[in-house]
Amino acid sequence: MTANVACRDGVDVLMDYLEGVLSAADRGGVEVHVSGCPRCAAFIESYRETPRILRAATDAELPADLASSLHRFLASRR
Amino acid sequence: MGMASPATDEDDEALAARAAAGEGLAFEALVNRYQARVYRLACRMIGNDGDANDVLQETFLAVHRGLAGFRAESRFSTWLYRIATNAALMHRRTRARRPAESLEAFLPRFDDDGRHAGEPADLRAASRADEILDRKDLADKARAGLERLPEIYRDAFVLRDLEELTTAEVGELLGIDAAAVRQRVHRARLMLRGYLSDLVGVKA
Numbered sequence A: 001m002t003a004n005v006a007c008r009d010g011v012d013v014l015m016d017y018l019e020g021v022l023s024a025a026d027r028g029g030v031e032v033h034v035s036g037c038p039r040c041a042a043f044i045e046s047y048r049e050t051p052r053i054l055r056a057a058t059d060a061e062l063p064a065d066l067a068s069s070l071h072r073f074l075a076s077r078r
Numbered sequence B: 001m002g003m004a005s006p007a008t009d010e011d012d013e014a015l016a017a018r019a020a021a022g023e024g025l026a027f028e029a030l031v032n033r034y035q036a037r038v039y040r041l042a043c044r045m046i047g048n049d050g051d052a053n054d055v056l057q058e059t060f061l062a063v064h065r066g067l068a069g070f071r072a073e074s075r076f077s078t079w080l081y082r083i084a085t086n087a088a089l090m091h092r093r094t095r096a097r098r099p100a101e102s103l104e105a106f107l108p109r110f111d112d113d114g115r116h117a118g119e120p121a122d123l124r125a126a127s128r129a130d131e132i133l134d135r136k137d138l139a140d141k142a143r144a145g146l147e148r149l150p151e152i153y154r155d156a157f158v159l160r161d162l163e164e165l166t167t168a169e170v171g172e173l174l175g176i177d178a179a180a181v182r183q184r185v186h187r188a189r190l191m192l193r194g195y196l197s198d199l200v201g202v203k204a
Helices: A007-012 A014-019 A024-035 A038-057 A064-077 B012-020 B024-046 B051-069 B076-094 B120-132 B135-148 B151-162 B167-174 B178-199
Strands: none
Touching: A007 A014, A007 A024, A007 A038, A014 A024, A014 A038, A014 B178, A024 A038, A038 B120, A038 B135, A038 B151, A038 B178, A064 B024, A064 B051, B012 B024, B012 B051, B012 B076, B024 B051, B024 B076, B024 B151, B051 B076, B076 B151, B076 B167, B120 B135, B120 B178, B135 B151, B135 B178, B151 B167, B151 B178, B167 B178
16 A cells, blocks of 8 residues: 555555554555544544444343243253 | 252353253253343344244254264354354345345445545544434334345344454354455444444434
8 A cells, every 4th residue: 555545545444454454564554644634533433433332232132031931942842 | 969050150161061961950051141142143133023032042952952062172152153143044044035225325435536525523423323312212223224234244243343253253153254254344334334424414
């Protein structure tokens, strides 16, 4: 990656960047760009928060009646 | 010593060994330990309209049947996740595909020079979806968002980002390499990020 990274280039490799699998040169290119780009900084913040928000919002609890029917079902099959 | 009662701190593999030897209480302890996680995984992968309950039952039935063949070289939780993931995927295959309006429209937008189209405040807005939206509303919308993800992205995202397995574990479960896992999870994050932005009233 050249020093001339556009926002789109950084977005394309963002997951690889965060997982630490980019080459040192590409990593440097992304960091130089992001340090001078408030848009990318804002984008990355929301990109990183997305899994956390979805994880909390889909943390379904097992309803008590399903838990009891599971135990009854398994008892009947043992 | 007869029937030792399953201590809550006994590790999974020890419980599994006792369950495989026919100790009902040890099996019960494993079910109690993992039932909520399996149910949550099923809800995330296929929705919770009754199908999640089927996956829950099928998973533990398969665990019970498979315990004799379980070898403690692998972790019990990894083995269980494999069974549960396969049960969810099989279940989804048997039901009619519901056409869902894709989330492609929420991918990030760039100008002709490859720069982000939005302003920083708008680009950041998705981060605050959980502060802005009512909890119940966000839960409903999150579920709907997962439904609208193309399945290959949904599976990778659920396992990697929601269940927090490692990229390597997800690759093993889905039969794809690590680069493909990262590509799919990335795509899902981009779409869901844009979807969250849209929920808080911002197109960015």
